[in-house]
Each structure stands twice: as C-alpha cells, then as structure tokens.
Amino acid sequence: MAAATTTRYVENIHPLHAVLVAGSLPLFLGALLCDWAYWSTYEIQWSNFASWLIVGGLFFSGCALVFVIVDAFRVASHGRGWLAYAVTLLAAWIFGLFNAFMHARDAWAAMPGGLILSLVATALVIAATGMAFCRWRAGARP
Amino acid sequence: MTRPCSVVAPAIAAILVACGGPQPVADQHGPDPALPEPHRGILPNMKIAEPAEWGERKPVVPEGYEITAIATDLRIPRQTLVLPNGDILVAEGRGGNAPKLKPKDVIAGRIKAEGTSPVTGGNRLTLIRDADGDGRYETKTVFAENLNAPYGLALVGSSLYVANQDALVRFEFVAGATKAAAPPVKVTDLPSAINHHWTKSLAASFDGRFLYVGIGSNSNITERGMTAEVDRAQVWLVDAATGAHRPYATGLRNPTALAIQPGTGALWTVVNERDELGPDLVPDYLTQVREGGFYGWPYSYWGQHVDTRVKPEAPDKVAVALTPDYALGSHVAALGLAFSTPAMGAKYAEGVFIGEHGSWNRPDPAGYKVVFVPFRDGRPAGPPVDFATGFREDDGRTYGRPVGVTVDPRGALLVADDLANVVWRVAPAVPQ
Numbered sequence: 001m002a003a004a005t006t007t008r009y010v011e012n013i014h015p016l017h018a019v020l021v022a023g024s025l026p027l028f029l030g031a032l033l034c035d036w037a038y039w040s041t042y043e044i045q046w047s048n049f050a051s052w053l054i055v056g057g058l059f060f061s062g063c064a065l066v067f068v069i070v071d072a073f074r075v076a077s078h079g080r081g082w083l084a085y086a087v088t089l090l091a092a093w094i095f096g097l098f099n100a101f102m103h104a105r106d107a108w109a110a111m112p113g114g115l116i117l118s119l120v121a122t123a124l125v126i127a128a129t130g131m132a133f134c135r136w137r138a139g140a141r142p
Numbered sequence: 143m144t145r146p147c148s149v150v151a152p153a154i155a156a157i158l159v160a161c162g163g164p165q166p167v168a169d170q171h172g173p174d175p176a177l178p179e180p181h182r183g184i185l186p187n188m189k190i191a192e193p194a195e196w197g198e199r200k201p202v203v204p205e206g207y208e209i210t211a212i213a214t215d216l217r218i219p220r221q222t223l224v225l226p227n228g229d230i231l232v233a234e235g236r237g238g239n240a241p242k243l244k245p246k247d248v249i250a251g252r253i254k255a256e257g258t259s260p261v262t263g264g265n266r267l268t269l270i271r272d273a274d275g276d277g278r279y280e281t282k283t284v285f286a287e288n289l290n291a292p293y294g295l296a297l298v299g300s301s302l303y304v305a306n307q308d309a310l311v312r313f314e315f316v317a318g319a320t321k322a323a324a325p326p327v328k329v330t331d332l333p334s335a336i337n338h339h340w341t342k343s344l345a346a347s348f349d350g351r352f353l354y355v356g357i358g359s360n361s362n363i364t365e366r367g368m369t370a371e372v373d374r375a376q377v378w379l380v381d382a383a384t385g386a387h388r389p390y391a392t393g394l395r396n397p398t399a400l401a402i403q404p405g406t407g408a409l410w411t412v413v414n415e416r417d418e419l420g421p422d423l424v425p426d427y428l429t430q431v432r433e434g435g436f437y438g439w440p441y442s443y444w445g446q447h448v449d450t451r452v453k454p455e456a457p458d459k460v461a462v463a464l465t466p467d468y469a470l471g472s473h474v475a476a477l478g479l480a481f482s483t484p485a486m487g488a489k490y491a492e493g494v495f496i497g498e499h500g501s502w503n504r505p506d507p508a509g510y511k512v513v514f515v516p517f518r519d520g521r522p523a524g525p526p527v528d529f530a531t532g533f534r535e536d537d538g539r540t541y542g543r544p545v546g547v548t549v550d551p552r553g554a555l556l557v558a559d560d561l562a563n564v565v566w567r568v569a570p571a572v573p574q
Contacts, residue, residue, distance in 0.1 A: 042453045042454055043367075044364070044365060044366065044367040045367065047365075048243055048244055051244045051245055051246070052244070052245065055245050098184065100245065101184045101185055102184075103244070103245075103246075104185070104186075104244070104245070104246040104250075105182060105418065105451075106361070106362050106363045106364075106365040106418055106451055107361075107363050107364050107365045107451040107452060107453070108450065108451045108452065108453045109182060109363075109418065109450075109451040
C-alpha cells in the first residue's frame with residue numbers, strides 16, 4: 001500500500017494568522033470599554049477612541065479572514081472545528097463593520113446600538129480567538 | 143448559545159428598523175412645516191453634486207429678467223457687497239481647519255469635496271467695476287489680499303468691515319478706490335478654534351455703531367464635545383468702536399447670512415439646521431433674530447422638538463427655545479440673504495432673496511437655486527418663489543452652487559457661485 005500524503009491544516013495556525021486574530025481581540029475589547037465609558041460619562045472622546053479601535057479591529061480580523069479564505073481553497077481537508085471558527089470570525093467582522101457604521105453617527109445617535117454591537121463583536125472575536133488556538137492539537141500528550 | 147442570541151436580536155432589530163425609510167414630506171415651507179419623525183439609516187444619505195462646466199448655459203431666471211456672468215475665474219466667491227458708486231466687492235476664500243477626528247471625517251470629507259470647486263480659495267477681496275453703466279463689468283482687480291477666509295462684508299461710512307474666519311477687521315475705505323491703501327485693523331477676534339462651520343456672516347446696524355456677526359457651531363450636533371461649542375452657534379453684537387461684544391442671540395446652529403430689514407432695522411438671518419435626522423429634517427430657516435433669544439441648538443429644533451443625540455439633555459433650555467419664523471426646506475443650505483427693493487420689479491419688490499447652496503444629506507437633492515420669499519407688512523407672506531434655477535440638472539450634473547446674494551439698489555441681484563467661481567447679475571430686462 002502506497003503511503004497516501006494529504007495536505008492537512010494541522011497543529012498550529014500560521015503565526016501571522018495567530019497574531020492577526022488575537023490582535024483583533026484587544027481592539028474590539030478596547031472599543032467596548034470605550035463605549036461603556038461614553039455610555040456612563042457622555043464624554044465624547046471615548047466615542048472617538050471607540051471608532052478608531054473598531055477600524056483597527058476590522059483591519060486585523062479582516063486580514064485574519066484572508067488567511068481563512070486562502071486556507072479554505074488551499075487545504076484539502078480541514079481540522080475539526082475549522083468551519084465553526086471561520087463562521088465565528090466572519091460574524092465578528094460583519095458585526096464589527098455594522099458597529100463602525102453605527103459609530104459614524106453623531107454624538108449619542110451611536111447609542112445604545114454602538115454599545116450592543118461592540119459587545120457582540122467582542123464576544124464573537126473572543127470565541128474566534130479561542131477556537132483558533134484550541135483546535136488542531138491532534139498530537140499525543142507529551 | 144442562547145445568551146449571545148438575546149443580545150444579537152435587538153441589534154439586528156435596530157438595524158432593520160433603521161433601514162425602513164419614512165414617507166416624503168410634501169411641503170416644508172413657511173411658519174408651520176411638517177416635521178416627520180427623525181430617521182437615520184445604516185449610512186447617512188449622501189448625494190453629492192457632480193460638477194460640470196456652464197459652457198453656453200446660464201441659470202434660468204424669470205421672464206423679463208436677464209442674467210449675466212459679470213466676473214469669472216474667481217477663487218471661491220462667497221459674499222458680495224455693493225459700494226455706493228456701484229462697484230462690487232467679492233469675498234473669496236475657503237476656511238475651516240477642523241481636524242479629522244473620526245474615521246467618518248476622513249471618508250465623508252473626501253466624498254463631500256467631490257461636490258465643490260477644486261480651486262484654492264483666494265483669501266482676498268476682488269473689486270469689479272462697471273464704469274460706464276452698461277451692465278458689463280470691465281474692471282476686475284484685487285482690492286485686498288492675504289485675508290483669512292473672508293466672508294461677511296459691511297460698509298459703514300468710510301469703514302469697510304470684513305469678517306475673516308478668525309477676526310473682524312476694518313479697512314479705511316476711500317470712495318472710488320480700487321485697492322485698499324493700508325492693511326486692515328483688527329476690531330475683535332472671532333471664535334476660530336476648529337471652525338467646523340467657519341463662515342462669519344456680518345451686518346451693520348443702521349446707525350453703524352454695532353455690527354452683528356454670525357458664528358456657526360463647531361459640529362453637526364455636538365459630536366466634537368460641548369467644550370468646542372463655547373461662543374459658537376450664536377450671533378454676536380460687536381461695538382464697532384471698541385470691539386467689545388456680547389451674544390445677541392444663541393442656539394442658531396449656523397447663521398450663514400445676516401441682513402438688516404429696510405424700514406424697521408430688524409436683524410434677520412438664514413440658518414442651516416442639523417443633518418442626519420433624515421431627508422426631511424431639519425428645515426433650514428429664515429427668521430427675525432430676537433435679542434436674547436435662544437433658538438434651540440443643540441438641544442432642540444424648530445422650537446421644542448428635542449434632539450436625543452445631545453447628552454446630557456437640557457429641558458430648561460428646550461422649554462425657552464424660540465420657534466423660527468419661516469422654514470425654507472430641509473438641507474437646502476441657505477447661505478445668502480438680501481432684502482429686495484422696488485427696483486427689482488413689482489413681483490419681487492417686497493421680500494428677501496435667498497441663495498441655496500444645495501443639499502448633500504438627501505437622496506432627492508434640494509436647494510441649488512435662488513428663491514424669493516415674499517413679505518407683506520414686514521413679515522414673510524406666502525411660499526418661496528424660484529428666482530434663479532438650473533444650477534443642477536436632474537441627472538446630477540451641477541453647474542453652479544449659489545452662496546451670497548446681494549441686491550444692487552439700482553435694480554439687480556448679485557449671486558456668488560462658488561462652484562463655477564462666477565458672480566452672476568440678474569436684472570430686469572427693462573429697468574423698473
């Protein structure tokens with residue numbers, strides 16, 4: 001029997017992919033905290049900070065999505081949980097995008113929608129980061 | 143997985159609700175405009191003018207009137223002033239130094255710039271002269287330069303006042319001169335930090351002792367914070383001799399033009415109201431300015447309609463907010479105001495001309511024309527009448543955008559066009 005070799009996406013995701021997905025977490029989380037600060041103080045500067053943090057989060061998670069899309073075509077079979085990860089990351093990005101639109105509203109018009117969307121996007125990106133790092137460890141215990 | 147869903151559902155619902163558009167409002171002119179509920183979609187409506195050359199075209203004026211371009215190749219003409227000998231001064235410039243504070247500012251600023259002239263603002267006053275009175279202005283010369291986005295103009299005796307975007311200055315004016323003999327003297331500084339709405343409109347009281355200066359807000363609706371709004375969105379009363387000043391009226395979001403009513407001496411203004419509440423909110427307006435009056439911005443619009451985008455709220459301020467006299471329609475961007483004279487012809491003898499720069503925050507463009515609001519017994523009476531149109535075609539091509547309007551007492555309306563960089567003159571074909 002000839003040894004069958006298949007390309008599998010195993011063990012760890014690409015380090016740059018890891019940086020991108022993990023990096024979007026503090027950005028979305030920072031936006032959430034800034035939104036909370038604006039919500040509780042009416043100090044507009046927090047809302048400005050949140051707007052830019054969301055842009056940063058969209059950039060990082062967007063680049064991570066490029067890795068996911070490339071992998072989708074490049075890798076013949078994916079590890080368990082891959083699809084859930086891809087969908088969760090995509091959802092985080094889409095909620096982040098709507099959150100950016102929500103934050104483009106002037107002053108309190110961004111509330112409470114901006115706070116809710118920040119909460120959802122942050123939860124999704126935490127879940128996505130967890131999935132990115134917790135799967136694909138197919139090897140035996142040391 | 144049910145927990146996140148309970149959060150997601152309201153967010154999705156909020157987005158869906160935001161998508162449904164309101165019904166268009168038929169009429170928003172006059173003292174009692176229809177005001178729909180506020181509405182804002184996922185993205186603001188942005189419909190930007192597509193600049194085009196006039197070529198052989200001209201604005202369309204009423205039958206019996208002629209329109210001529212009396213000065214071309216200007217550098218962003220905004221307001222004009224007719225001098226006693228019939229010469230015309232044109233203030234040219236582009237102001238504002240608001241930093242891009244949010245991602246939105248970067249994107250929206252670029253889009254809005256598409257609808258304006260690419261020419262660099264002149265920061266100067268140009269004088270144009272028709273020496274032989276044939277209606278052709280054969281002289282065009284720089285009267286004063288190195289100004290800072292000049293806008294409002296007023297002449298009192300031998301004092302020519304110019305409202306730069308950062309200061310009110312005075313030139314010594316000599317009748318018949320084509321150039322200022324000396325640099326101007328500062329009367330008073332004007333609020334200029336950020337200068338989101340940078341135009342400083344100007345009018346002089348009948349006796350010339352006082353000047354009224356219109357100062358716009360520093361934001362659409364306080365999104366730059368309330369500290370940026372100190373001394374903003376108000377009309378100042380300035381003592382011409384000393385420069386001392388105090389607020390004359392407040393809560394006027396962007397009072398872009400001021401005019402003194404002939405006969406009464408009352409101060410009138412046109413005000414640009416807030417954006418992003420939907421295509422039919424909030425109507426820009428024409429109003430007599432009552433001394434000490436508060437006109438709502440930012441807390442409320444058109445009297446007691448609370449704007450929930452402003453926090454913290456100020457119910458005590460809302461309670462005393464005055465309702466403006468006359469709605470001009472939402473987003474028309476009224477930038478010019480001038481009282482008429484019988485020399486303009488019987489139909490336009492009593493009332494005001496208003497230059498409407500035109501909308502960006504509306505799917506169905508509004509403004510882009512000059513209208514006439516008829517007056518009777520010193521008050522607006524009846525709907526606005528189109529006086530100069532054809533600045534924008536239905537296909538979006540935009541040839542010009544009216545700004546300042548000035549009535550030449552000999553019977554002509556001057557219209558500054560800051561897209562085509564032209565000053566238009568509309569006069570009865572047969573002098574009245």
